[in-house]
Amino acid sequence: MNGLSDVRLSLHSQELAVGHERAMQAVMSRNAPRALGRWGLYWHRLRTRKALLALTADELRDIGLSREQARREGLKPFWRL
Structure with a gap:
């Protein structure tokens, strides 16, 4: 792999982690008070x-x-x- 591919994979994994956290927060707070x-x-x-x-x-x-x-x-x- 070249350096550009490594950067893309790293960024993609970070985006997946952020997306997963947001999805879990949305699911956990479904119909419940935010605090x-x-x-x-x-x-x-x-x-x-x-x-x-x-x-x-x-x-x-x-x-x-x-x-x-x-x-x-x-x-x-x-x-x-």
């Missing part, structure tokens, strides 16, 4: 998933979820997305 740390995010997920299990059929219809979809999401552990 939450990791444990705050876990607590938020736990509470909202429990609340999802308690919704009535009319409320689920309002948000566009079936009972099965709500159950599947509500029973996920708090550490999973």
Whole structure:
């Protein structure tokens, strides 16, 4: 390889790392307040998933979820997305 190829590979790997960090931040903060740390995010997920299990059929219809979809999401552990 010549020096130019090495530079391109190095820059490309840095761009991938930055893109991965941004994507992870976007996923982790999905529908959660921005100022939450990791444990705050876990607590938020736990509470909202429990609340999802308690919704009535009319409320689920309002948000566009079936009972099965709500159950599947509500029973996920708090550490999973």
